[in-house]
Amino acid sequence: MTMSLCERCCYRKEVVSGKGSRFLLCQKSTTDHHFPKYPPQPVTECIAFEPTRFEKNATDDPT
Numbered sequence: 198m199t200m201s202l203c204e205r206c207c208y209r210k211e212v213v214s215g216k217g218s219r220f221l222l223c224q225k226s227t228t229d230h231h232f233p234k235y236p237p238q239p240v241t242e243c244i245a246f247e248p249t250r251f252e253k254n255a256t257d258d259p260t
């Protein structure tokens with residue numbers, strides 16, 4: 198299965214239902230109505246994608 202960009206995005210918020218289903222909420226949707234609250238997964242392209250701070254640090258060039 199293709200990994201969704203949302204999994205690596207700082208705007209993602211994981212929501213788990215009472216039945217244990219996992220949903221990825223896009224927090225960009227709160228400020229921009231072009232983004233669905235729960236984008237169909239997997240997302241493979243997104244103009245608003247921004248890597249999480251953790252991922253940024255892992256890929257930053259230390260020099």
Ligand code: SF4
Nearest residue numbers: 203206209223243245
């Ligand atoms: S901004 Fe794009 S990549 Fe990030 S959570 Fe929203 S839909 Fe996913």
